[in-house]
Every structure is written in C-alpha cells, then in structure tokens.
Amino acid sequence: MSAGRHDEKAGRQERLRGLAAVDEVLREPDVQQLLARYRRDLVVDAVRAVIERLRREILAGGASPEAGSLAAADLVPWVERTLELAATPSLRRVINASGIVVHTNLGRSTLPDEAVRAVVLAASGYSDLEFDLARGERASRQDHVHDVLCTLTGAEDALVVNNNAAAVLLALAALARAGDVLVARGQLVEIGDGFRIPDILRESGARLVEVGTTNRTYVRDFERAWSKKARAVLRVHTSNYRIVGFTTEPSLAELAEFAAAHKGALIDDLGSGALADLELFGEEPSARESVAAGADVVTFSGDKLLGGPQAGIAVGKAKAIEAMRRHPLARAVRIDKLDLAALDAVLRLYVSPQLTVERIPTLSMLAEPLDAVRGRADVLRAALAAAAPAAAEVSVVDGVARAGAGALPVTEVASVAVALTPPDGDVDGLAARLRAARPAVVGRVHEGRLLLDARTVREAETADLIAVVAAGLRGEVAALESA
Numbered sequence: 001m002s003a004g005r006h007d008e009k010a011g012r013q014e015r016l017r018g019l020a021a022v023d024e025v026l027r028e029p030d031v032q033q034l035l036a037r038y039r040r041d042l043v044v045d046a047v048r049a050v051i052e053r054l055r056r057e058i059l060a061g062g063a064s065p066e067a068g069s070l071a072a073a074d075l076v077p078w079v080e081r082t083l084e085l086a087a088t089p090s091l092r093r094v095i096n097a098s099g100i101v102v103h104t105n106l107g108r109s110t111l112p113d114e115a116v117r118a119v120v121l122a123a124s125g126y127s128d129l130e131f132d133l134a135r136g137e138r139a140s141r142q143d144h145v146h147d148v149l150c151t152l153t154g155a156e157d158a159l160v161v162n163n164n165a166a167a168v169l170l171a172l173a174a175l176a177r178a179g180d181v182l183v184a185r186g187q188l189v190e191i192g193d194g195f196r197i198p199d200i201l202r203e204s205g206a207r208l209v210e211v212g213t214t215n216r217t218y219v220r221d222f223e224r225a226w227s228k229k230a231r232a233v234l235r236v237h238t239s240n241y242r243i244v245g246f247t248t249e250p251s252l253a254e255l256a257e258f259a260a261a262h263k264g265a266l267i268d269d270l271g272s273g274a275l276a277d278l279e280l281f282g283e284e285p286s287a288r289e290s291v292a293a294g295a296d297v298v299t300f301s302g303d304k305l306l307g308g309p310q311a312g313i314a315v316g317k318a319k320a321i322e323a324m325r326r327h328p329l330a331r332a333v334r335i336d337k338l339d340l341a342a343l344d345a346v347l348r349l350y351v352s353p354q355l356t357v358e359r360i361p362t363l364s365m366l367a368e369p370l371d372a373v374r375g376r377a378d379v380l381r382a383a384l385a386a387a388a389p390a391a392a393e394v395s396v397v398d399g400v401a402r403a404g405a406g407a408l409p410v411t412e413v414a415s416v417a418v419a420l421t422p423p424d425g426d427v428d429g430l431a432a433r434l435r436a437a438r439p440a441v442v443g444r445v446h447e448g449r450l451l452l453d454a455r456t457v458r459e460a461e462t463a464d465l466i467a468v469v470a471a472g473l474r475g476e477v478a479a480l481e482s483a
C-alpha cells in the first residue's frame with residue numbers, strides 16, 4: 001500500500017471515530033426540543049439516518065463532511081432538516097412542459113375549476129353522497145352521475161368504479177366468471193403501466209380464448225372458437241398500439257350480433273374513449289357509437305380524454321350493468337367520494353359542446369389554436385432570453401404535442417416549443433435543475449436541447465415557469481415554494 005493510500009485510510013478511521021453516536025445526539029438539548037415536536041421513534045430514526053449517511057460518506061472518501069464537524073451538536077441541524085422533510089407531504093407541483101397532455105406519470109388530466117370546487121366541497125364537509133335528502137333515506141353514490149352518463153352515451157344504465165382497469169375486471173368477473181372469453185389475438189395488448197389484458201382476464205376468473213391471427217380476424221373465427229363454456233367476447237381498443245397494412249377485424253355491430261345470437265355478452269374496452277363529438281377525436285372510438293352498435297358493456301377512463309378524475313365508467317345494457325353492480329367485487333373497486341364529486345362536475349360540462357372545450361383543460365389544451373400556442377411560446381422565449389446569461393441559447397421551434405396515455409396515438413398535434421441550451425452546454429444538467437425546482441418543470445431533451453412545449457403550459461403558470469427556467473439557466477435551482 002502506498003503512503004498516500006495509507007494516510008487516506010488512517011484519516012477515514014479518525015473521522016469515523018469522531019462521528020457522534022446515536023445516544024450522544026439524542027442527549028443534545030436541541031434534540032430534546034425536537035422530541036417535544038416530533039414522535040420519538042421518528043427522531044431516533046432521523047438521528048440514525050443522519051449518522052449512517054455521514055458514515056457512508058466518510059467511507060466513500062468524500063471531501064465532506066469536514067473532520068471536526070461530526071460531534072453530536074453539529075449533527076442536530078441535519079436531524080432537524082430530516083424531520084422537517086418527513087413532516088412535508090411528498091407530492092409536488094409540476095409544470096408540464098413535456099407537450100404530453102394526458103401525462104400518466106404527471107397525474108393525467110388536470111381538473112376544470114368547477115370540478116376542483118366540487119372536490120373541495122365534498123372533502124371539507126359532509127354531503128349527500130349516499131343520502132336522499134328529499135326522502136331522508138339511504139341512497140347510492142351512483143345516483144349522482146347515473147342519468148347524465150346515460151344521456152351522454154345513449155346507454156340504458158351506467159356504473160362508475162375506481163378506474164377503467166377495475167371496470168374491465170368487474171365486467172369480466174360479473175359476466176364471464178369461470179367461463180371462456182373470446183378475444184381477437186391482435187388485441188391481447190399491454191397498455192401503459194402494466195395493464196395486460198391476459199392478466200386481467202385471469203384475475204377475473206375467466207378463461208382466455210384467443211381468436212384469429214395477429215393481423216386478421218373474422219366473425220367465422222369467433223364462430224369456430226365459441227363453445228358451451230363461452231360467456232363473452234371482449235373487444236379491446238389497442239390504444240397506443242397499431243397493426244397497419246393487411247388487417248381485418250369484425251365491426252362492433254357484427255360482434256354484437258354474434259354475441260347476442262349465442263346469448264353471450266359483448267364487452268368493449270375503449271381505453272380513453274371519447275364522450276364529446278370533436279373533430280380532434282377522429283381517431284378515438286366514441287362511447288355513444290359503441291353503445292349504439294349494441295355492446296352490452298362499454299368501459300372507458302375518467303382521466304384520459306374525458307378530462308376528469310381517475311375513474312372507470314361502464315355504460316351499456318341494463319341487465320349487464322346490473323350484474324356488475326351486484327357483483328361482490330363492485331364494493332372493492334368503488335369510486336371514492338372525491339373522484340365522484342369531480343366526475344359529477346366534469347360530466348355537467350359535457351351538456352354544452354362549447355363548455356366542454358372551453359372549460360375542460362385536457363380538451364382546451366388539445367384544441368387550442370396553434371397561433372395561441374405560438375404566442376405563449378414567444379412570450380416565454382422573450383422573457384427567458386432577457387433573463388438568461390448571454391451564453392445561453394433560447395429559441396422557438398415548431399414541434400408536435402401528443403394526447404398521451406395511449407389516446408389518439410397517431411394524431412400529431414402541431415405545437416411550438418422553446419428550445420434551450422445552457423451556457424455550459426450541459427442540457428441534462430439543466431433538465432435536472434428544473435426537475436429539482438419548486439415547482440418542478442418537466443420538459444423533454446431532444447437533439448441536444450431542452451424543449452419546453454408551450455401547448456401543455458397554462459397561462460397562469462408562465463410566470464413561475466420563467467422564474468424557474470431563468471434560474472436554471474444561471475445554474476441555480478429555484479425554490480418559489482417552500483419544501
């Protein structure tokens with residue numbers, strides 16, 4: 001071992017010996033004060049965590065902490081900081097500059113003000129959630145959204161649950177338990193965060209029967225696969241996955257006719273689905289059309305293109321929906337009252353086509369004219385160019401935004417982004433500083449630049465966005481909100 005390495009090792013040992021022990025730190029008068037504010041086990045854990053982190057840093061040979069700052073009293077501020085963090089909620093505000101409107105990892109749809117008010121009302125006091133005020137009797141939480149869902153989709157009956165995965169699971173369990181479910185092979189897909197049709201089918205207690213080939217399936221394939229054990233046909237909108245070219249699949253009306261002729265059920269999982277009749281939605285199947293085509297159950301998400309809270313909506317024929325309502329799983333996948341309050345308010349915005357696009361952020365972001373997006377991008381560029389160091393590059397580039405969450409996968413929504421290169425050229429470093437800021441800003445790195453897409457940034461967010469990004473370009477991490 002060289003003399004240098006030997007000294008290094010000796011220095012490490014000495015610093016380790018200088019590191020305070022848990023009991024010593026706990027006896028510090030300032031820690032006694034912390035014990036008055038925080039649970040004892042939390043304080044002990046925090047002291048342990050701080051000591052452990054310092055020990056690892058010393059062993060790793062890092063420059064910090066300085067020898068001589070490892071005594072019990074020196075550790076107290078670290079302990080206090082650790083406890084403050086433990087007492088701070090984890091969820092942080094993010095400004096979405098990714099250009100992905102329904103960004104699953106950033107919480108999918110943001111709610112219209114009307115829905116936010118409804119959530120606050122339901123959260124901060126009692127409500128008639130399951131109470132018929134006119135009669136003074138117990139009622140169902142489903143009553144609040146049942147009629148408006150039937151009106152909007154033309155369905156006989158409706159049921160809302162926790163999310164669309166739960167709606168599909170419940171439909172299969174209620175209509176096909178212990179029986180066969182026929183699915184076209186090309187629709188056995190995994191969607192987004194691990195939602196796999198074969199897995200859901202297995203968990204529902206039904207048995208999967210694959211029909212046809214990956215690219216072509218005909219009604220005669222379903223005929224051949226139907227047996228005495230068969231209970232249902234499941235059609236799955238493949239969302240973010242497309243087979244193009246030489247493909248065939250039966251229409252929904254053909255499948256409905258086939259299922260009815262065999263006294264089976266047709267379940268149509270739309271994924272996002274579309275409730276509004278917007279040109280923008282050309283690619284996305286509409287819930288009303290599926291109902292009209294004769295599906296027994298049509299399921300879709302509350303927080304994809306619908307633009308509401310997390311929820312799963314099942315609409316369709318009375319007999320099928322009633323079977324779902326009565327199934328024991330229905331209680332396990334019940335929608336919670338805050339989501340129900342939000343959904344109730346969002347669905348009311350669908351009674352007028354104009355309100356739908358104006359008030360629901362997911363839809364107004366997608367539908368906003370390109371000129372307006374460009375105007376916001378120009379404002380951002382000018383403000384950032386003025387605030388950034390001279391060596392930073394700030395420009396405006398044309399690009400495409402996306403619906404996200406598997407919705408409208410092929411539709412390219414024209415958009416405009418601000419493109420940034422920091423003075424040191426370290427684009428990943430800049431992106432990391434923006435993510436560490438409060439509020440955090442999430443853009444996307446493309447061809448050596450950080451792009452901030454103006455389509456998903458709201459007017460009310462621009463001032464904070466400018467402050468966070470300007471700091472980032474100066475090499476700083478902005479904290480506009482306390483941690």
Ligand SMILES: *Cc1c(COP(=O)(O)O)cnc(C)c1O
Pocket residue numbers: 163164165166168191192195236237238239269270271272300301302303311312405406
């Ligand atoms: C997104 C999606 C689901 C899952 O919906 P969640 O509301 O996220 O549970 C199910 N099926 C399809 C086709 C989807 O696109």
